[in-house]
Amino acid sequence: MTDQGTAPTPSGTLRKCPTGISGLDEITYGGLPWGRPTLLCGTPGCGKTVLAMEFIVRGVEEYGEPGIFVSFEESASSLVDNFRPMGFDLEGLVRQERLKLAYISVPQGEIVEAGDYSLDGFLIQLEQGIKQVGAKRVALDSLDSLFTHLSDTRLMRSEIARLFDWLREKGVTTVVTGERGKEDLTRYGFEEYLSDCVLLLDHRISEQISKRRLRVVKYRGSAHSADEFPFLVGSRGISVFPITSVQMEDEIGSERVGTGVSDIDDMFGGEGFYRGSTILVSGKAGTGKSSLSAAFVDAACRRGESALYLALEESSGQVLRNMRSVGIDLQHWVDEGLLGVRAFRPTLRGLEEHLVSIIQAIDERRPSCIAIDPITNFVTVGNSDEVGGMLTRLLGHVKGLGITLFLTALTPVSGSVEETDTSVSSTVDSWIALEQILDGTQRRRRIYIVKSRGMRHAHDIREFIMSSQGLSVRPLPVSAPVIREAEDSRGSPAA
C-alpha cells in the first residue's frame, strides 16, 4: 500500500474535512483527514452510528457535500425512523438526492462461502451510490457486521485493505465504524493500521450515571489532542466537550452588560459585567440570589435581548410569582417571547441528561444571557468531581457561544460564602457574595465582590436591600466593626 496519503497540501498542512459536530472539530484541529478513511471504534452502544450519521448529515446540510451512508445492520427505513427524533430528516435529504442510504444485508446462514471471492460487488454498489448523489462523504456502519457472517478472515483482511485503498483513491472522506476488540482497538486488530485517523469512543456507567468519552487515538500527519473528552448523545446529535477548549481561551470583549441593579453596576466600575463572562453569586438560603438572577435576566430583556432562566429549585410559576414580590415582572418578558423560563429537577435524571436538556434549551433559544439558579442543586445528584466536570463543560459550551452566564450557588448553612462545592468558582470571571446577618432584631443582607477579573471593582461590603420597590445597595452605616462581623459570621449557623 502506498502512503501517498500523508502528503501534505502545498500550504504544508493536511487538508481537513469539518464534521460540523459540536466540539469534534476543535479537538481534531479542523476535522477529519480530507479524502481519507477514519475509523470510529468503540463498544456497542457507544454512539458510533450516531456520530457516523451526523458526519454525513452535517456534511450535506452545512458543507454542501452530498453523502452516502452504508449500513450493514439497518435498513434505510429503520435508519429514517431512528434518526427522526434527532431532527435528521433523512427521507427529505434522500428525496433531494443529496443523501443515499444503502443497506447491504449479509444474512446469517444464507450465504455459503465456496472458494475465493472479492468484495467487488460491494465496491460496485458503493461506486454507484457515490455517483448517484455525487457523494464526497461516505460512512460504513459497520465493517464487523460484514465480518461476522464471513469466515474467511485471511481473505477479508486483504479485501478490507483493498477497500480502504479504493476509498482513498476515490478521494472520499470516509468514516468506518468498528467494534472494539478485547485487547486491540478493533476486533480484528488491523483496521486501525489502514485508517488515517482513529477515534475511540467509550461508554461507561458509573454510579448510575452514563458517561461517554471520545479520544483521538491516531491522526496521520496532524497534531491532535491526546486527552479523553466527554461527549453526549443528545436529541440533536453529538456534542463533544473539549474541556480546555480553544474557545475558552477566547478573550472576553470589552463590552459591558448591566447587572439589573444600578447600585451593583456601580460596584463593577459603574458598568456591570463583561459581556460573555461568567458570574457567580453565592450565599445561604434567603440572601437574595434568585432575586439578583431575576434582575439580571430582566435587564437583558429590557435591552431587547433574549434570555433564559433555568430554575433548578422552583417551578417556573413559582419563579415568576416570587419575583413579583421584589418588583420584578418577568411574566411580560415571557409573554413577549424574550424570556424563557425552564424548570429542571436535577434529582430526576442523570447529570449527562441534564446537560443535554440545558444545552437544548440554549440551542433552541440562542439567548444572550442565561441565569442558572442554583447550580449547586446538581450536587445532589452526583459527586463533586462529576458536577465540576459537567459545569466546566457547560461553561465551555456557553462561553463558546458568547453568552453571559449568571450562576447562583447555595452555601450550606454551616459553610462560608466563599466555599462552594461546585469547583466552579475558579472558572468564573466575577463572583458576588451575599450574606445575611442579625442586627439586633433585624436581618440585614450584605453584598460584596469576591473577585472580578480584569476590571476595577468595589472592595467593600455594602448593604443589600430587597423591597417591593426593587433591589438596591447602600453603604453600611459603620465600616470598621462590620468587616470583623462579616468574618465572624462565617461558619456561624446564626448568620
Place this chain on the structure above:
Amino acid sequence: MNTEGPQRWEFTLYVAGMTPAAKRALSNITRIGSALLTDRFTVDVVDLRLQPELAERDQIFAVPTLIRRLPPGACKLIGDLSDTQRVMRALDLEPLS
C-alpha cells in the same frame, strides 16, 4: 430434494469482469451441473461491470456470487465454487450414485 424429476434448474452467476475467479466459478458450476443435472440447467452470467445497477437490486456484495433461481428457495453462494462438496450441499444437489 429429488433431482430425478423434470425440474429445471436456473442459476445466475454475478461477476465483475471475466476475472480468473469468475472463469473458475463458471467452469465449476458448469462442470457440477453437467455431471448432476445433465441438460436440465442454465447459467445466466451477469457482469456487474456492465450492469452495475444490478449489484444493489440483487444485493450482491461479493463476486463471484451464484444464486439459484429455480428451484425456488433463496440460496446464495459466494466464491469461485472450487469447493465442490460445499456447492453441492448448498444447492441441494445429490451426487450421482
